[in-house]
Amino acid sequence: MEDLPNQLFTAIEIGNAKLVTQLLDKGAPMNFELFAKATREKQYDILQSILDFGWDINTESAIDNKVPSALVYTFDDVALATWFLKHGADPNKRCQLRDATPLSYAIFEAPFMIIELFFQYGGSTECGQLLHYASMRYDPDGLRILKHLYNKDPCIMDRANDYLDEGYEEFAMNYRFGLCTPIQYAARAGSLESVRFLVEQGGDPWRLDPYRRTALSYAVRHQHEPIKHYLTHLKNESYVTV
Template identity: 30%
Template sequence: MEHYTTDGLLGAAEEACRAGRPREAQSLLDQWWDSSPRAASQDVVILYTIDDPHTIRQLKLENAAREGYSFLVSFLLGQGAEITNSVLAAARNSNSTEVFQAFLDHGWDINELYWGTTSLSGVLKSDKLVDWHLEHGADPNLHLGRGGTPLERAAVEGSVHAVKSLMSHGARLEGSDALIAAAASMNENPEPIKIMAHLLDSGVDINRLQNVRDPDAATPLTGTALHQAVERGDAERVRFLLQRGANRDVKGFQGLTALEAAEAMRLNQMADVLRSERPDVIGNTVSLSS
């Protein structure tokens, strides 16, 4: 019999499944479990013990999904393992469409809510997984409010490709805070400005006031995309929005313009940008969406 490392056992089990040798796959899985460190088991809900067959099967499924072993995932689902939020999180880490396809093949509802969100909202950092989900029936508008719509979440944490893909599959712009989300994004790469450009080119109102779901969490800079770019402290985004026609006189949730709010919060650099941006450049078209 061949000898495998602990990591190699899981891969060998995948190959056995792929070759149609389920008994060998089960034996390798059991060897893997017996030889694996138990660090992962410490995170298991205390209601279970490590000897519980369901818990063991779930941990095997999580590891198979994380490694992208789609045949092994299918094998374990056939044994009664369940698709949980932890399993979906592991699958996202693999970036494997084959693993998600195995979920579908075993009756998974791609629009089922897990912890108040959908699988689509969880894969927005992966262009490949976004496209796969949308092509297989994921609803681009389904959410429960936590974290915003998929489009808003893609604007704040994803790519311009993800935003375009969501829009091409019917993501609604009406009432969306996607532009404001992009202006507030923590990403320091060029993507937020590219996303803002694409949204503006698609007709989004640059001066729209954001939806305020929690008034207690509002700040003097809760307001328009311009307000959010100022709060983010990103001079390039502020200049871009002004050049695209943002109205610096629009007041935010607390009745302050972006400049007034910047001054009140002592964001001196942002206040200087707002004061110094020449009026004669406002209204110029800047497009970075291509």
């Protein structure tokens, strides 16, 4: 009896698109991990063959509930990301764990050109808790992306003092897993510019997280001295939120 699943894995492993098509014709079962593998290895012919057999490009991982679709594996290649989007990939497809989308993860870690591309193909500021994910960025693009989001939709700041997942049905389940406000995430990431911008837009640096820590607590804990000095100065000036 033929071992179609292993044969299909091997065909994708060696990049044999013709063999992949033959195996799919024989009824070899497709799954997300195989599609993701072909995506990461940029095997366009194989990806097209899989789609031709009816695979939904927006299928989420059955193993990792944080992965909304294989679109998240295209961030390092504009051509691949564009191919996915032209074939119907949805930048607003949420994962099973929470309202986190391919655009959310792009906001967190992708180059700016990928973020812009996702917006060009229907990415929405109303999905994916983008303010929180922008605040998590560790690189210097954090402030640029925060401003970009604000310019697209100033109402995004309505959640400046909310925890991640706050207002969603998943909040009760995820509450104790390190949920923070955008300012707390920015303080953890070490971005003074992002912290300052969020404060200027009405963010409250003194809201406590579920473990009763403030943004200043995170700055001290992670040894981000510029943020520590900035927030300490605000505290000494008796900063009051409006």
